Amino acid sequence: IVDLHNLVRVLVGRNRWKRLKPYAEQLFQREPNYDNAVLQLNCLRRTQASAKEICAFLERTIDLVEQRAEIRSARAWALFGVGKHLEAKRLNDELLVERDATNDLALDVNIAIRTGDWERFAAIGARGWERRAQLDGRMLLTLARLVGFSDPAQSLILAQEAVARESNDPAILVGANAIAIAARRDDLAMPWVHKAAELSKDDGPVSVFSYGEMVEFMKSNAESWRKKNEMYRTGQVPLHVAGSLFNAPFSQLLIAQPRQNAREVDPRRRHPVPIRSGQRAAAGGHEYPRVALDVTALFVLSELGKLEAVLGSLDEVFVSPRVMDVLLEDRGRVAFHQPSRIVEVKPLNAWVTSGRLKVIDAKASSELADEVGDEAAVLLAEAQTHAGMFIHPGSLFKVASYMDKEAALGELQARFADPIDVVNALRLEGLITQAEGDDATTLLQRIGMTARQPVQPSVPLYLDGLAVQYLQQAKLLQPLLNSGHVVYVHKSTVDEWQALLATEPMTDELIQALDALRRTVRAGLMSGKVKFLAESRRRGELNATTMLPMVDLLDDIAGVDAVVLDDRMLGSNLSLTDAMGKTVPVLSSLDMLGMLVRKGAMTEASQRESLHLLRARCYFCIPIDPDEVSYYLGRASVENGKLQETAQLRVIRQYLARLNATDVLCTATDLSYQDSLWRASSVVIGILWMDTATSVVDAEAKSDW
Numbered sequence: 001i002v003d004l005h006n007l008v009r010v011l012v013g014r015n016r017w018k019r020l021k022p023y024a025e026q027l028f029q030r031e032p033n034y035d036n037a038v039l040q041l042n043c044l045r046r047t048q049a050s051a052k053e054i055c056a057f058l059e060r061t062i063d064l065v066e067q068r069a070e071i072r073s074a075r076a077w078a079l080f081g082v083g084k085h086l087e088a089k090r091l092n093d094e095l096l097v098e099r100d101a102t103n104d105l106a107l108d109v110n111i112a113i114r115t116g117d118w119e120r121f122a123a124i125g126a127r128g129w130e131r132r133a134q135l136d137g138r139m140l141l142t143l144a145r146l147v148g149f150s151d152p153a154q155s156l157i158l159a160q161e162a163v164a165r166e167s168n169d170p171a172i173l174v175g176a177n178a179i180a181i182a183a184r185r186d187d188l189a190m191p192w193v194h195k196a197a198e199l200s201k202d203d204g205p206v207s208v209f210s211y212g213e214m215v216e217f218m219k220s221n222a223e224s225w226r227k228k229n230e231m232y233r234t235g236q237v238p239l240h241v242a243g244s245l246f247n248a249p250f251s252q253l254l255i256a257q258p259r260q261n262a263r264e265v266d267p268r269r270r271h272p273v274p275i276r277s278g279q280r281a282a283a284g285g286h287e288y289p290r291v292a293l294d295v296t297a298l299f300v301l302s303e304l305g306k307l308e309a310v311l312g313s314l315d316e317v318f319v320s321p322r323v324m325d326v327l328l329e330d331r332g333r334v335a336f337h338q339p340s341r342i343v344e345v346k347p348l349n350a351w352v353t354s355g356r357l358k359v360i361d362a363k364a365s366s367e368l369a370d371e372v373g374d375e376a377a378v379l380l381a382e383a384q385t386h387a388g389m390f391i392h393p394g395s396l397f398k399v400a401s402y403m404d405k406e407a408a409l410g411e412l413q414a415r416f417a418d419p420i421d422v423v424n425a426l427r428l429e430g431l432i433t434q435a436e437g438d439d440a441t442t443l444l445q446r447i448g449m450t451a452r453q454p455v456q457p458s459v460p461l462y463l464d465g466l467a468v469q470y471l472q473q474a475k476l477l478q479p480l481l482n483s484g485h486v487v488y489v490h491k492s493t494v495d496e497w498q499a500l501l502a503t504e505p506m507t508d509e510l511i512q513a514l515d516a517l518r519r520t521v522r523a524g525l526m527s528g529k530v531k532f533l534a535e536s537r538r539r540g541e542l543n544a545t546t547m548l549p550m551v552d553l554l555d556d557i558a559g560v561d562a563v564v565l566d567d568r569m570l571g572s573n574l575s576l577t578d579a580m581g582k583t584v585p586v587l588s589s590l591d592m593l594g595m596l597v598r599k600g601a602m603t604e605a606s607q608r609e610s611l612h613l614l615r616a617r618c619y620f621c622i623p624i625d626p627d628e629v630s631y632y633l634g635r636a637s638v639e640n641g642k643l644q645e646t647a648q649l650r651v652i653r654q655y656l657a658r659l660n661a662t663d664v665l666c667t668a669t670d671l672s673y674q675d676s677l678w679r680a681s682s683v684v685i686g687i688l689w690m691d692t693a694t695s696v697v698d699a700e701a702k703s704d705w
Helices: 002-013 017-028 034-046 051-061 069-081 085-098 100-115 120-131 138-145 152-165 170-182 186-200 211-233 241-247 250-263 295-304 307-313 322-337 338-356 366-372 376-386 408-416 419-428 433-445 465-473 477-481 491-527 548-554 588-600 605-615 626-634 647-661 669-692 698-705
Strands: 290-293 315-317 357-360 389-391 461-463 487-490 530-532 562-564 574-576 584-587
Touching: 002 017, 002 250, 002 491, 017 034, 017 408, 017 465, 034 051, 034 069, 034 307, 051 069, 051 584, 069 085, 069 100, 085 100, 100 120, 100 138, 100 322, 120 338, 138 152, 138 170, 152 170, 152 186, 152 211, 170 186, 241 295, 241 588, 250 295, 250 322, 250 491, 290 295, 295 491, 295 588, 295 605, 307 491, 322 491, 322 548, 338 357, 338 465, 338 491, 338 698, 357 376, 357 491, 366 376, 366 465, 366 491, 376 408, 376 461, 376 487, 389 408, 389 419, 419 465, 433 465, 433 584, 461 465, 465 477, 465 487, 465 491, 465 626, 487 491, 491 530, 562 588, 588 605, 605 626, 605 647, 626 647, 626 669
Parallel strands: 290 315, 290 562, 315 530, 357 487, 389 461, 461 487, 562 584
Antiparallel strands: 574 584
C-alpha cells in the first residue's frame, strides 16, 4: 500500500491522469475514504470520463465515504449529466442552503434551463443578486440573461456589473451589449460593442470592416451564399444545418414563416417550408410504443395543437436533452428585435398617421439618384423646388463609392444641412432651452456630426431616415414638429418603420408559441412520459445549438422503436441508424396524426383540418389523398357549370400552384410526389363519374377543377 501511495503521488505531481486512473481506482478500493474518492473523481474528470461513469462511481461512495459538499456537488452534476434532473435538483437544493458556492448556483441555472422550469428564473436571479459580489463576469452575465425575461432593469444592472468586473473580455462586452439593446439602452450598448471590437482578435468575437472591405467581402461570399441557398432549395441540408448556415432560429423556419405564409393574400409570395420528402409514404398501421421526437417534429406538432395528444398516446417519448436549450436561444433571439427602435418608431408612425409628419412619394431624376441614391435625390429635389433644406447627418457620399468619395451636389449644396443645424435653429427660435440644445449637440457631435449651414425660420425641412432617427434620440423631433417648419420624410423611410412595427405582434406570437411548446414538453418530463436521450459529447465546427438535437439523435437511440422528424433531407430515408449501429424506422408528424386517428384520440375531421392548416402554411409536399379531395368536392356546389370552391379546395389549388410555380420540386425524389398527385386526380375523377347521384354538369365542373 505504501508503494501504491508513492506511485499515485508521483503520477499526480506529473499530471499523468490517464496513467493514474487504474491506480486511483485500486487505491480507493483498498482504502475507501474521502481523500481517495476525491482523487478518483479528479482522475475521471481529467480523463474526460462520461457522466454515466462518474455517476456510477459516486453512487458507490454513498455508503463508504463521508458525503461532504464536494462529493455531493459532483454527484449532483453527474446526475444532471445523465438526465436525472429531479435527483440532481434535490441534492443541489441542499447545497444551496448549506453554502454559498458559484458552482451550485450554476447547476441550479442549468437544471432550470434543461427542464424548462423557466418560471424559476426570477427566484434564481434573486439568489444570484444577493451573492453577486462573489460571482465572476460570466456567471453575472448568465444571470442577467435569465433575469431579463422578468426584470430588464435588474438584468441591465447585472450586465453592467459583469462589464465592471471583466471590462477587457470582449465576449462579456458583446453579451452585455445584447442585454443593453434589449433594455433599450443603446447609449450603453454601443460603447460596449465598440470596445469589444477594439479588444477582439482575428477570430472575434467582433470583426471590424471598412465599407469597401465589407462590399468586397460580400462579393467574395456571394457564390458561397448561392451554394447554401441551392443546397437548401434542393433538400441537401437538414433544417438543423440550415438554421446554422443562415443564422435562423427554428422559430423563424417552422413558426414565423409558415404563419406569414397563411396570412399572405398573394399565394405567389408564400415560401415552401421543407418538412417532407417527396418520396415519403404513410407508415401504415404499425404501432411504435417508444418514439423519439426530433425537435422539428416537436415544433410542427405543437403548431398543429397535437403535441400533447401525441405524448399522451405513446408509452414513452424521448427527446434531445438540448431541446430546452434550443427553445431558450430561440426565445432570446426572437425578443432581441431592436426593441429600442420599435419604441422610437411608434410615435413617428403616429405623427405620419395624424399628418404632422408629411410623406413624399415621388420619383427621383436618374442622374441625381445615381449620385446620391433614390431617397436623398427625391428629398434634395423637393428642397430645391420649395426653397427648403435637406437634412442628413454627416457627409453625403457618392453611391458608387466605398463611402470614401463625397457626392457632387453642385447648386444643391446650398440646400444641404446637418441635424446640428436644426438644433441651432430650434434654439434661436426659442423652441428649446440652452441646456436642451447643449445636450442634443453633445449627443450628435459624439456620433460625428458638425454644423454645416444655418436653417432659416419656417423653411420646409426634408429629413432622411437617419436624420429622423438621430433627432428623435436627441429628443428634438417633437419640438421640431411644434415649430413653424413643415417636416417631410420619404415614403421608403415610412415603409421601413411600418415593417419594423409589423415584427412586434409576430414577436409576441412567437414567444407565446415557444412557451406553449416548452410547457407541454416540461409537463411530459415531470410526469415521466418524456425522457431524455443520451447527450452526445461530439461537437463539430457546425454544431450550433440548432444542430445539437440532431447530433444527439444520430448518436444513441437506445430504447427507441422509431424516430419522428419533419425534414425534407432526413425524411427521405426510411430508417435511421445511430452511431451504435441500431436501426429504427423514420416517421413524420403526419404518421403521428394517423396514429391518433387509429387510437381514437383524434377524429378524421380533425385530421383533415390539420392537413388543411399544413397546406395553408405552405409546408412542403403534404400528401393529397383521393378520399380527402372527394370529401371536399362532395360538399362543394356547382353554379352555372362552375365549381364554387370551399376554403379547403381553394387552399389545395393555391398550394399545388405555388409548389409548381417555384423550383423546389426539382429532385428525383420529388417525382414520387408529382406521381401521387396524378394518381390522386385520376382516382377522384373516376369516383366522380361512377357516382350516379352526381349530375353530368356537376361531374364535368368538378373534373375540370
